[in-house]
Amino acid sequence: MLSQESLQQIDREIAKYPPGRKQSAIMSALRIAQVEKGWLPKDVIEFVAAYLGMPPMAAYEVATFYNMYDLEPIGRHKITVCTNLPCALSGGVHVAEYLKRRLGIGFNETTPDGRFTLKEGECMGACGDAPVLLHNNHHMCSFMTMDKIDSLLAELESQ
Amino acid sequence: MSAHALILAGADADRGWRLRDYAARGGYESLRRIVAEKTSPDAIIAELKASGLRGRGGAGFPTGLKWSFMPRAFPGDKYLVCNSDEGEPGTFKDRDILRYNPHAVIEGMIVGAWVMGCTRGYNYIHGEIFEIYRRFEEALEEARAAGLLGPNILGSDFSFELFAHHGYGAYVCGEETALLESLEGKKGQPRFKPPFPASYGLYGKPTTINNTETFASVPFILKMGGEAFLGLGKPNNGGSKIFSVSGHVNRPGNYELNLGTPFPELLEMAGGVRDGRKLKAVIPGGSSSPVLPADVIMDCTLDFDAIGKAGSMLGSGAVIVMDETACMVRALERLSYFYHEESCGQCTPCREGTGWLYRVVRRIEEGLGRPDDLDLLRSVAGNIAGRTICALGDAAAGPVQSFIKHFTDEFIYHIEYRKCLVPLAVQDAGNQINASRPC
Numbered sequence: 001m002l003s004q005e006s007l008q009q010i011d012r013e014i015a016k017y018p019p020g021r022k023q024s025a026i027m028s029a030l031r032i033a034q035v036e037k038g039w040l041p042k043d044v045i046e047f048v049a050a051y052l053g054m055p056p057m058a059a060y061e062v063a064t065f066y067n068m069y070d071l072e073p074i075g076r077h078k079i080t081v082c083t084n085l086p087c088a089l090s091g092g093v094h095v096a097e098y099l100k101r102r103l104g105i106g107f108n109e110t111t112p113d114g115r116f117t118l119k120e121g122e123c124m125g126a127c128g129d130a131p132v133l134l135h136n137n138h139h140m141c142s143f144m145t146m147d148k149i150d151s152l153l154a155e156l157e158s159q
Numbered sequence: 160m161s162a163h164a165l166i167l168a169g170a171d172a173d174r175g176w177r178l179r180d181y182a183a184r185g186g187y188e189s190l191r192r193i194v195a196e197k198t199s200p201d202a203i204i205a206e207l208k209a210s211g212l213r214g215r216g217g218a219g220f221p222t223g224l225k226w227s228f229m230p231r232a233f234p235g236d237k238y239l240v241c242n243s244d245e246g247e248p249g250t251f252k253d254r255d256i257l258r259y260n261p262h263a264v265i266e267g268m269i270v271g272a273w274v275m276g277c278t279r280g281y282n283y284i285h286g287e288i289f290e291i292y293r294r295f296e297e298a299l300e301e302a303r304a305a306g307l308l309g310p311n312i313l314g315s316d317f318s319f320e321l322f323a324h325h326g327y328g329a330y331v332c333g334e335e336t337a338l339l340e341s342l343e344g345k346k347g348q349p350r351f352k353p354p355f356p357a358s359y360g361l362y363g364k365p366t367t368i369n370n371t372e373t374f375a376s377v378p379f380i381l382k383m384g385g386e387a388f389l390g391l392g393k394p395n396n397g398g399s400k401i402f403s404v405s406g407h408v409n410r411p412g413n414y415e416l417n418l419g420t421p422f423p424e425l426l427e428m429a430g431g432v433r434d435g436r437k438l439k440a441v442i443p444g445g446s447s448s449p450v451l452p453a454d455v456i457m458d459c460t461l462d463f464d465a466i467g468k469a470g471s472m473l474g475s476g477a478v479i480v481m482d483e484t485a486c487m488v489r490a491l492e493r494l495s496y497f498y499h500e501e502s503c504g505q506c507t508p509c510r511e512g513t514g515w516l517y518r519v520v521r522r523i524e525e526g527l528g529r530p531d532d533l534d535l536l537r538s539v540a541g542n543i544a545g546r547t548i549c550a551l552g553d554a555a556a557g558p559v560q561s562f563i564k565h566f567t568d569e570f571i572y573h574i575e576y577r578k579c580l581v582p583l584a585v586q587d588a589g590n591q592i593n594a595s596r597p598c
Contacts, residue, residue: 016281016322016323016324017322018236018279018362021343021344022344023344023345024324024343024344025344026344027324027325027326027327027341027344028324028325030327031325031327052344054344058344058345061345061346062346065329065346065347065503066286066326066327066328066329067327067328067329068286068287068327068328069328083493084248084446084493084494084497085248085249085406085446085479085493085497086248086249086405086406086479088489088493088590089406089407089479089481089485089490089590090405090406090407090411090590091590094590121287121328122246122328122330122497122500122501123247123248123250123330123446123497124246124285124287124288125245125246125250125251125253125254125285125287125288126251126254126287126288127248127249127250127251127403127405127406127411127477127479128251128403128404128405128411128412128413129251129411130405130411137286137287137289138289138290139289140287140288140290
């Protein structure tokens, strides 16, 4: 179900916790699985639960509670825009509007070519860099302007 | 960053965060001295109490006192947890501490483990700053390789393991018991207190949780002495503190200042109000703290007691600045949406109430407000505050109550005239991307 490399990464996470506390690694394990699969299908969540020796329901609870897990297929590039107050005061809402126009999609939608998914995010803890957005959960883009959005999209389109 | 910088000293670029850099700045000297001299835990707690250090995560609880609550003689595992799950709108200091000075946090945690007899620790890092999580893991590797973490630290019989754990998008996990649930691999729903974590914490064992900045302050306090640290600030508000300034200022960012510094000095350091406009309002301690009008905040000093007296909270030191182009109804709509989205759903008043708050504020913002909507908002907010397991309920109610209290006219105008008091074109001018500040 998961590659050897992903399993090794999960094993390294498990080793952080005391014996018998493998469940503590569920957040990392789901993150690692999502990076490999692109999103978290039900059978992958169940596999991860079994790997950590926890009930599948407990793993679903985690996957559905934390909003960076994707429970439906998404585009190759997920762009999450912060529209919370500090970002909104610095143009965050305009960033979201500009992205919608450029990509021709709304929030929680994916472009027909499967390249981009747009999400509205909550505070990312980087308000001094406002407006900010996240690319595929793990890369933060700071001080966004229209020019910077254009070059980001051009770079991602070429990948 | 500031003339008073301790934690952020030299932190102006992505250099200088490695162990050798921290050591060159005198890092790990406090720990080496403690281990060599076998300093008693009581002596360290006394030093922390003398320093007046209060928790930097928002609640401002005295750190020395918190550390004294741990049952040191309790047999078996005891845990130490660092709360870097920084997701309160306006707060972004822990990100910079971990980015520029991760070893100060590590040293502070090792000292904490020495004092409280903890065998194992975790730093819970906000999921959205994943690049920082990676860096912290690298810093941990450096500390392990140098014999500062792991078994027999610096050749002594003291052992302590420390690991990084990441969140993945849930504001509520910044609440300490929700954070513990999350660390155990569960949904982050807060626990009822008591029992407090010092008696029933991670995996049911005694646990102490402190904020990133609190831990990072500890090595500096031990180096300069508690009295000297206290002297930086004012009585009951010891030391320096990092303020995160965002919103309508020319230079948003983190500024480390001595507690008790007048607010106008911070505003000046942040380059003043953007484009020379007039200050309208400031949220002084993160989105959960009540908003203060310009004339009130301009007379305040930045410390727990003064901001408290003015009717708000110093909180995490997250200062959100709004100028005259800001529509207060729209600002509140953003915040109410956030609390509605982030309610964990455990307590009915918060789960249902935050939805009511958001929907009513939104309809006022959209020009569909009704004459009795302000009373309705006050009633809903009053029925959330104080009726939930964790403070998130109060956090959701606070902004609504304070925005309506201080800017009543603006809300009434919105309801009566079905539009913003501040014309949309003016708002847009204030919130444009590509604004004049350098990026």
